[in-house]
Amino acid sequence: MRNVSLVIAVYNQFYFTQQCVESIVRCTSIPHEVIIVDNGSTDGTREFLRTLKAKIITNATNLGCAKAWNQGVRASEGDVIGFLNNDIVVTPGWLANLVAFMEQTGRGIVSPSAREGVLDYDLNSYAANFTRRCAHATRSEIYAACMVIRRKVFDRIGLFDEGFAYGGCEDVDFLWRAKQAGFSVGMTGSVLIHHFGMMTQDAIKRTETRAYPERNMAHFQNKWKRTVRGGWAERRWADFRNAVVRRYEMLRYGHTLVEKPNKVR
Numbered sequence: 001m002r003n004v005s006l007v008i009a010v011y012n013q014f015y016f017t018q019q020c021v022e023s024i025v026r027c028t029s030i031p032h033e034v035i036i037v038d039n040g041s042t043d044g045t046r047e048f049l050r051t052l053k054a055k056i057i058t059n060a061t062n063l064g065c066a067k068a069w070n071q072g073v074r075a076s077e078g079d080v081i082g083f084l085n086n087d088i089v090v091t092p093g094w095l096a097n098l099v100a101f102m103e104q105t106g107r108g109i110v111s112p113s114a115r116e117g118v119l120d121y122d123l124n125s126y127a128a129n130f131t132r133r134c135a136h137a138t139r140s141e142i143y144a145a146c147m148v149i150r151r152k153v154f155d156r157i158g159l160f161d162e163g164f165a166y167g168g169c170e171d172v173d174f175l176w177r178a179k180q181a182g183f184s185v186g187m188t189g190s191v192l193i194h195h196f197g198m199m200t201q202d203a204i205k206r207t208e209t210r211a212y213p214e215r216n217m218a219h220f221q222n223k224w225k226r227t228v229r230g231g232w233a234e235r236r237w238a239d240f241r242n243a244v245v246r247r248y249e250m251l252r253y254g255h256t257l258v259e260k261p262n263k264v265r
Contacts, residue, residue, distance in 0.1 A: 003031065003032075003077065003078040003079055003080070004030065004031070004032040004033075004078045004080045004081075004082060004095060004099065004148075005032065005033050005035060005072070005076035005077060005078035005080070005081045005082070006024065006032055006033065006034050006035065006081075006082045006083075006084060006095075007035045007036075007037065007069055007072030007073065007076065007081060007082065007083050007084070008020065008021075008034070008035070008036045008037070008072075008083075008084050008085075008086050009036075009037045009039060009065055009068035009069060009072070009086070010036060010037070010038050010039065010041060010045055010049075010086045011038075011039040011040065011041055011062050012041045012042065012043040012045060013043075013045070013086055013087065014041070014043050014044045014045045014048060016086050016087040016196060017036075017045055017048070017086040018048060019089055020084065020085075020086050020087065020088050020089060020090075021034070021036075021052060021054075023088075023089045023090045023091075024084075024090055026092075027090050027091055027092045027093070027094055027095075028090070028094070028095050028096075029092075029093065029095075029096055030095055030096045030099065032078070032095060033054075033055065033076070033077060033078065034052070034053075034054040034055070035054065035055040035056075035057065035072045035075050035076060036049055036052070036054050036055070036056050036057070037057045037059065037068035037069075037071050037072050038056065038057065038058045038059060039059050039061070039062040039063055039064070039068055040059050040060055040061045040062050040063075046058065055075055057071050057072070057075060059071075062166070064162075064164070064165050064166045064167060065160075065164075065166065065167035065168075065170060066159075066160040066161060066162045066163075066164050066167075066170040067162050069083055069159075069160050069170075070159040070160055070162065073154060073159055076151075078151070079150070079151045079152075080099060080102070080148055080149070080150055080151065081148070081149050081151060081154070082095070082098075082146070082147070082148040082149070083146070083147055083148075083149070084145070084146050085145040085146065085195065087195065087196040087197065088145060088146055088193050088194065088195050088196075089119065089123060089193065089194040090146075090193050091123060091124055091127040091191070091192055091193060091194075092124060092127075093191075094112060094191045094192075094193060095148075097131075097188070097190045097191045098110055098111075098112060098148050098188070098191050099148065100190075101186070101188040101190060101191070102148060102150070105138075105184075105186060106184070107183070107184045107185055107186045108149065108150050108152070108153045108178055108183030108184060108185065109142055109147055109148070109149045109150070109153065109175065109178055109183060109185040109186075110142075110147070110148050110185070110186050110187070110188060111142045111143040111144070111146055111147040111148065111185075111186075111187050111188075112143060112146055112187070112188065112191035112192060112193045113130070113134065113137075113143070113187060113188065113189050113191060113192045113193075113255075113257040113258065113259075114143050114145065114146070114192065114193050114194070114195045114257075114258050114259070115130075115192060115193075115194050115195070115259040115260075115261070116194075116195050116196070116197045116258070116259065116260045117196070117197065117260060117261060118196075119194050119196065123194050126192070127192040130189070130192045130255055131189065131190055131191065131192055133189075133253050133254055133255060134189025134190070134192075134249075134253045134255055134257065135189060135190045136189070136190075137188070137189030137249060137252070137253050137257060138186050138187060138188055138189065139186065139187040139245065139257055140184070140185065140186055140187075141185065141186075141187055142171075142175055142185050142186075142187060143187055143195075143257075143258060144171035144172070144175070145195050145197075146193055146195070147171075149178075150183075153178050153181075153183055156181050156183075157174075157177045157178055157180075157181050158177075160173075160174050161173050161174070161219075161223075163219045163223075164216045164219060164220070165212045165215055165216060166212045166216075168212070168213050168216045168217075169216040169217065169219070169220045169228065170216075172220070172228050173220060173223065173224075176224070187257055189253065189255075189257055
């Protein structure tokens, strides 16, 4: 079993951070370290973090996701590094099964399946049924809110691009760079997490700035000479392919690997 470091960047959202950390404590059976990067929280998060058995990195201001993740990478000791949004709740066996999927398939980056939205159901019971039915289901893509990356990926391609402000596009940029370098990626149905979705980013838009997504997209387009979704034909093909994949998964497994039954935005 590989040594694993888990990196979580937080900015306020104390309630969600607490749920995330507590679920990791309850549900993670293999050795790991937790590194939490606090981007200038003012809502009690900082005081809560002092009570944890974790590496805490405290920033005076919100440096954004890419910079915080990079701080976590530099502080990490594992040869596998996981990145979780703080509005995620994990389930029993999640990390062991993700690492096993990575080892069995040789992929450089892996992620779990996810159910998004309001947590108004019995997550552990649902996850047990989901993973039993979807244990062999995979996608050749990543659920970036929770991803596990081999250290050698960073060794080869470098860290997250800090030109992306707050959060957005840095995950896609990193994924494309990893693929260019020859690493494969994958999502597995053998692990399910719950993701509330965009809690920190929506708060930033309400309280700080709504302009950063456009700046991030401009940086991405300048770097890759295209948008994330590409032109009209590429968007149409991606939408068609995604619809086919979701329909196949529903027919084959009774679930899709990314479920959005009651997402509130």
